[in-house]
Amino acid sequence: MFTGIVQAYVSVAAIIEKPGLITFSLIFPDELRVGLQTGASVAVDGVCFTTLKVEHNQVSFDAMQETLQRTTIGLLKTGQFVNVERSFKIGDEVGGHLLSGHVHGMAEITSIDTSIPNNQVVTFKIPHPLTKYIFTKGFVALNGVSLTLVEVDKQNATFRVYFIPETLKRTTFGYKQVGDWVNIEIDSQTQAIVETVERILAEKDLNSTA
The missing domain is CATH 2.40.30.20 (Elongation Factor Tu (Ef-tu); domain 3)
Structure with missing residues (x-):
């Protein structure tokens, strides 16, 4: 779950095209990488993704064909900026409204x-x-x-x-x-x-x- 309060906007470091999906990497600031582990949920431009890899200052995600067709993730380009939000934790302040990261x-x-x-x-x-x-x-x-x-x-x-x-x-x-x-x-x-x-x-x- 997410709250719609974006924590940062970050740049797209790399995009690797594969059959039926892409793997893209984002440059995360230090404070957003604290405690971030493989498998954690992160919203990227409002789309919920599972963290694939955390390496140095880069965080990677896979986007399947369905996501590429239905969201702006299919339009990603290296160097552009995207909004990111780490998943909501019990006890966090909800400044926006609860979101699932499932784009309509x-x-x-x-x-x-x-x-x-x-x-x-x-x-x-x-x-x-x-x-x-x-x-x-x-x-x-x-x-x-x-x-x-x-x-x-x-x-x-x-x-x-x-x-x-x-x-x-x-x-x-x-x-x-x-x-x-x-x-x-x-x-x-x-x-x-x-x-x-x-x-x-x-x-x-x-x-x-x-």
């Missing part, structure tokens, strides 16, 4: 507005089937960052997020541009509620026509 899809940045002082307003477009889980003042994780939604437009499958300077400084969103893609994980509680209500309504309709 990708969202495209369609506009970036910097006209408001000390704010950066970013518009994201998502796959239309995910719009039923998106609500104004609700929250999602974008590239592993827990964020609050504003100005949701379900018809056009878009929403906006206001980024404060601290978030831009501590995450890769300070580097993002229009046309970039990010991973989106919807809130699991919201998903459960929406799908439960849908099922109940569907059962009522079925019973009424029986």
